[in-house]
Amino acid sequence: MTVMSSLSVGLHRGVSYTERAMRAIVIEAFGDEPKLANLPTRELGPNDLRVRISASSVNGFDLSVIDGTVRTWMEYELPVTLGRDFAGVVEETGARVSRYGPGDEVFGCFFPMTLRDGTWAEHLVVPEDMFVARKPRSLGPLEAATLPLAGIAALKTTDIVDAQEDDLVLVVGATGGVGGYALQLLRARGARVVATGTPEDETRLLSLGAESTIDFTSTDVVSFVRDHWKGLRGLIDTVNGAATVAQLAALMEEGSRIATTTGAADIDALARRGIVAGNIFATAEPELLERLARHADDGDIKPPIDRVYPLGQASEAVAHFRAGTHGKVAISIAPGGGN
Numbered sequence: 505m506t507v508m509s510s511l512s513v514g515l516h517r518g519v520s521y522t523e524r525a526m527r528a529i530v531i532e533a534f535g536d537e538p539k540l541a542n543l544p545t546r547e548l549g550p551n552d553l554r555v556r557i558s559a560s561s562v563n564g565f566d567l568s569v570i571d572g573t574v575r576t577w578m579e580y581e582l583p584v585t586l587g588r589d590f591a592g593v594v595e596e597t598g599a600r601v602s603r604y605g606p607g608d609e610v611f612g613c614f615f616p617m618t619l620r621d622g623t624w625a626e627h628l629v630v631p632e633d634m635f636v637a638r639k640p641r642s643l644g645p646l647e648a649a650t651l652p653l654a655g656i657a658a659l660k661t662t663d664i665v666d667a668q669e670d671d672l673v674l675v676v677g678a679t680g681g682v683g684g685y686a687l688q689l690l691r692a693r694g695a696r697v698v699a700t701g702t703p704e705d706e707t708r709l710l711s712l713g714a715e716s717t718i719d720f721t722s723t724d725v726v727s728f729v730r731d732h733w734k735g736l737r738g739l740i741d742t743v744n745g746a747a748t749v750a751q752l753a754a755l756m757e758e759g760s761r762i763a764t765t766t767g768a769a770d771i772d773a774l775a776r777r778g779i780v781a782g783n784i785f786a787t788a789e790p791e792l793l794e795r796l797a798r799h800a801d802d803g804d805i806k807p808p809i810d811r812v813y814p815l816g817q818a819s820e821a822v823a824h825f826r827a828g829t830h831g832k833v834a835i836s837i838a839p840g841g842g843n
């Protein structure tokens with residue numbers, strides 16, 4: 505059960521707060537168990553929107569924040585409110601906001617330079633020209649909230665792999681958030697997809713459009729690909745380190761393309777073999793969110809929701825994610841956060 509903390513006003517220097525309180529999930533130190541706390545909401549700047557958050561989701565990034573590995577590459581100010589993804593409704597707009605008005609349904613990925621505010625909270629103040637776009641019309645708030653970070657990472661990997669009709673692409677990590685969206689985006693391009701997954705995931709992965717699955721829990725994926733899947737044109741890997749990505753790349757011909765979310769591709773070495781590779785870094789420009797929304801509304805991607813937790817059970821949502829992912833873990837925040 506998540507504990508309600510007594511954190512109160514005046515949390516961060518240089519930030520103005522209103523009198524209004526909200527519930528949020530925070531860590532006061534890296535390595536801490538996430539806690540439910542009452543926090544003040546931020547003042548609105550002239551270019552800001554105040555979003556009443558309906559729902560969010562869990563990403564690998566949230567674990568990096570909780571465990572503190574994020575310290576090595578990001579600025580932060582504790583306490584940190586967890587969560588990056590959000591879907592919600594604009595409640596209030598700053599004096600200079602022109603694109604949105606109260607009542608607009610939005611979604612996004614809140615990724616500012618300094619880690620401090622987050623989306624496992626009832627409210628978010630976000631600039632109108634960054635991290636936010638209109639929610640896909642065809643998705644409810646809960647589904648939309650599972651799309652931003654994993655979807656943007658998937659979009660960037662599929663852009664690099666640039667699969668054409670009938671190209672054969674291996675997705676390692678297809679059982680997770682990024683891999684599940686990448687699989688669907690590849691299918692929308694007409695590619696043939698081989699996906700890693702457990703036997704438990706097989707039916708779901710085939711229904712998302714995979715041609716076949718490889719059980720990574722009982723099979724050596726590199727040997728299996730060598731023996732059964734000649735002619736790989738693309739690889740999207742959200743799991744492996746440099747050594748395994750290099751072994752998979754060794755099975756691919758000149759002209760193939762590789763993308764990872766783990767920094768594992770040796771881009772220069774692969775370029776010398778005529779293989780285009782990229783290690784993506786997800787960002788949250790409105791244009792990327794708008795592309796994702798179009799894919800959702802066109803029916804190219806359907807959020808693969810595994811389980812939904814209420815905000816007060818965010819710790820349980822994190823434990824569920826850590827125990828193994830089979831799609832996305834969502835967090836319902838406002839009444840009606842569900843679909």
Ligand SMILES: NC(=O)c1ccc[n+]([C@@H]2O[C@H](COP(=O)([O-])OP(=O)(O)OC[C@H]3O[C@@H](n4cnc5c(N)ncnc54)[C@H](OP(=O)(O)O)[C@@H]3O)[C@@H](O)[C@H]2O)c1
Nearest residue numbers: 564657677679680681682700720742765784785786828829
């Ligand atoms: N660079 C960026 O900007 C960026 C953006 C988004 C995500 N990421 C990173 O990308 C990774 C994936 O993110 P995600 O949100 O999709 O995480 P996720 O939901 O945990 O997906 C990873 C999936 O891969 C499975 N898996 C574990 N070991 C495997 C193996 N040896 N072979 C094949 N599949 C295996 C996992 O199964 P189990 O859960 O059962 O182990 C899980 O279903 C994370 O490391 C995340 O931090 C990076």
